[in-house]
Amino acid sequence: MLKILLVFLVVFAFAQAASAQDKTVLVIHGGAGAPPRKSLTPLLEAQYHAALEQALKAGYKSLAKGNSLDAVESAIRVLEDSPLFNAGKGAVFNRDGRQELNASIMDGKTKKAGAVAGICRLKNPISAARLIMEKSEHVFMIGEGCERFCRDQGMELVSPLYFHADKAWLDLLNAEKKAKGKSSAKVSLDPAHFGTVGAVALDKDGDLAAGTSTGGITYVRPGRVGDSPIIGAGTYAENESCAVSCTGKGEFFIRFTVASDIAARMKYRGDTLKKATTDVLAGLPKLTGGTGGLIALDRQGNAAMVNNTSGMFRGTITQSGKIHVAIYE
Ligand code: ASP
Secondary structure (H helix, E strand, C coil), rough: CCHHHHHHHHHHHHHHHHCCCEEEEEEEEECCEEECHCCCHHHHHHHHHHEEEEEEHHHHHHHHHHHHHHHHHHHHHHHHHHHCCCCCCCCCCCCCCCCCEEEEECCCCCCCCCEEECCCCCCHHHHHHHHHHHHCCCCCHHHHHHHHHHCCCCCCCCCCHHCHHHHHHHHHHHHHHHCCCCHHCCCCCCCHCCCCCCEEEEECCCCCEEEEEEEECCCCCCCCCCCCCCCCCCCCCCCCCCEEEECCHHHHHHHHHHHHHHCCCCCHCCHHHHHHHHHHHHCCCHHCCCCEEEEEEECCCCCEEECCCCCCCEEEEECCEEEECCCCC
């Protein structure tokens, strides 16, 4: 009897130790603009869960073959290809009824970064951002010049119509209706239209990477750029501290340099990932519009997912392949 108990205790201790070491290697989000729980049908909720899982699996597969940048890029491509999220196919429309896509990616090891904004003919903006990082001498390219560069590097151009999704179009019609009669300067943009996607990853060499991709916010002015393609605001990665991807009202994330502030607090003040992410989000003036959320990962495989909205589409996968996805709580 004693022997059996001993064996059981040893097995239990091993299992505990293994799970303690099962660090998180990839975290993703699909925006902090999840609708209130009761308005999300079970079918739609299941579709969101399935898409998040698919993105996590794609990223995990890339981590096994490649590095954290590969994982970030492939997870985000899956979310960009899904019409459920506000990035790539499914991106929201601006006041002109057009989609302007923004994305950025950063390598925590080298601090190299790439970003794109105001594009509408590159199927996967996150891959365009990576191309800018790896093949140009620049960090940030916009509009037609960016599309031409990517095409010249062999990237296929698609028709802007490819990005159309009925849900995003309906959101625009609703926003237009609400704005009717108000002077254009007074139109307040509805947080329910947030839906950016992002990923942060940690590879076997201990290198971090982060990426973010978005269609922006429904009914914004043409030419408006949010935080998602801005390194230090919507995206940041450095091996010394952490990798971060944000979602929310971009103007606030730019003004408060949210992503790099989290990294700086860890680097210079020794804050934990949890403290830095919670404090920085709490510091946003929520009452005047500083709403959103973010995901972050450090080199020890600690993950943080925080938001001050009704919900955030999000998920994690650990070294051993354990998946967790959630929208609320
Ligand atoms: N941060 C994005 C922007 O302001 C929007 C979002 O996260 O949904 O463009």
